[in-house]
Amino acid sequence: MRARRPIRTGLRRPRRPNVPVLLFASAAAACTMAADEEALQPDAPARLDSFAFTDLGGAPLQWEAATGRLTAPGQPEQPDALFVHVFQADCGKCAELARALDALAAGNPEVAAAGIAHRLGEQPTRAFARRTALDYPVAVGTESDWAKQWGRGDPLYVVGADGRIAYRQTGFREEDVARWRAVAEDLIAGRPARYAGARREDLAAGDPLPLIELPDLLTGRPMSLATTPEGLEFRDASGRAHRYRASLGFFSRY
């Protein structure tokens, strides 16, 4: 039996600004903010499909779902916990996640990590790997069926030795790392993972729209979106007020 090492969690770099992905529709209703835990969806596939790519150094980056065998430079062949990050090279949160994952995986022989780009080509993916100084292998999977199937939302999957997806998350917050560590420790010990996903604070149907007072990206002038007794009021960069019956907004990665 292999010696178990504690899973490292230290982030090697300071916290970066936030990036996107929450989508919220708003209405002038009332309720409270919801704290929720992302879990595997009941209809989500339980097993990650096998993949076969070539990493940026020209080496195979392959994983066989049926056997749990990984072929990847510098990674264990039969990891107890395989972290697969499916990302986009120009996504800020992806870079934060990758750095944190690299820190966790380094020096833990039961843990393997791999990055697979599901959008953009080799040049920006190389720049991403260089910028984030990753030790784990990275491949370009753009346009592949696998990436189309598994890349939606820039997810991170943690797969156990049995090939089953134990954990999935999208986006990144620093506190996620503690969950990764716990999941890895569980999988290494042969236990069911105690978490299936990351904890997120989302808005839900019925929640009030938070007041948004931020500069216009184009002009830098203040804009706002607020709920008023008369409905939603958007004040544009020239100060003019506009009324709406509903709004549809999202955090953009750009």
Place this chain on the structure above:
Amino acid sequence: MVHLQKFHEKYGDRGLFVYAIAMHPDAELARRRGAEMGITYPVFDGRGSAIGEQYAYG
């Protein structure tokens, strides 16, 4: 962003306000990508904002 642009064009004058909160650390890149995608709805600059810190995680 492109799909929301279609919503904006179809429903914007019927009472639906479509917007984005840009979170990319490089605002110039965000502006350029928005222009390339033909975005005409308002885009807030969400970098470093409390609302971004609270709700934007992806």
